[in-house]
Amino acid sequence: MTEQDVTIEEVDYKDFSVGGKKKWVNLIKFYLLPTWRNPEFTAYEDQIEKIKSKRRMFRRLLTPLTIIGVLMLVFISILAVYGPWLTEIPLQEVLLPFIPSDTLPFEDPTPGHPLGTTKYGFDIYARIIWGARSAMGYAFIPVIISMGCGLILGTISAYFGGPVDYGIMRFVDLMYVLPMGILTYILIPMIGRDLIIQLVIFGILGIPGNIR
Structure with missing residues (x-):
């Protein structure tokens, strides 16, 4: 009888015998060798630990404080990157020694100055935008x-x-x-x-x- 003529019962019995022998060898190693661990079981544990570590990481990140912090960073980044398009007032006109002549100190919010002005007449909205741009660069x-x-x-x-x-x-x-x-x-x-x-x-x- 050739190798191709081996019946299904013989193949199953052979696989079962090899698996059973391996099982008994692993049990003997487990009881006689204190530091021995089954490689397959160790690999399975490592996979579970990786999944748990990823879940813990996302669970720690998805907190109210983290979300608020990320939103603040995104907001400041938008102000820093798109600052020149968000205000018509250039940087030189919100810094000393320039003194604006068309605004008064401590003006109330208006369509032209959404957040009002400072004691020198500088536009507060423009100063916030340019300040965020400088802070992102120097940080x-x-x-x-x-x-x-x-x-x-x-x-x-x-x-x-x-x-x-x-x-x-x-x-x-x-x-x-x-x-x-x-x-x-x-x-x-x-x-x-x-x-x-x-x-x-x-x-x-x-x-x-x-x-x-």
Whole structure:
């Protein structure tokens, strides 16, 4: 009888015998080897854990505070990107030393000035739009400095370990001890009141948190 003439009963019995033998071998390994785990069961557990982790992530994201924060970021981003199309007043006309001559200080909201004017006669609506545009641009400076330097120093600390890790972690502990607000007020008058310098200082003060 050739291999092609094997009956269905023989094939089923053969598969059953192999499966049963594998089952008994796995049971013996499970009882005799404390750290042994069934690879198929472990892979199944990993798949379930991945699904649960994704569900937990979405559950944490779908909270009222997160949704409000995302909507605020989208609103500010729209103001920053489409600022020139949302107001007819250029940036130069909402900053000192320019003083507008066609408006009065503290005007009530009008069709031409939806949010009124400031004490210098500047349009508040235009200042909000141009302020959002400036804030979105300058906000990247401290974030890039703190995350970039923190990632580099944290990687060095984890890779080398030993004295290098100890020295970097003690530097982080020292930065945590210092009051950041008071330190900022001390450094800014000493270094300068330029906006870029202030943003660099804020970025440096945010490095310890990213190293951890």
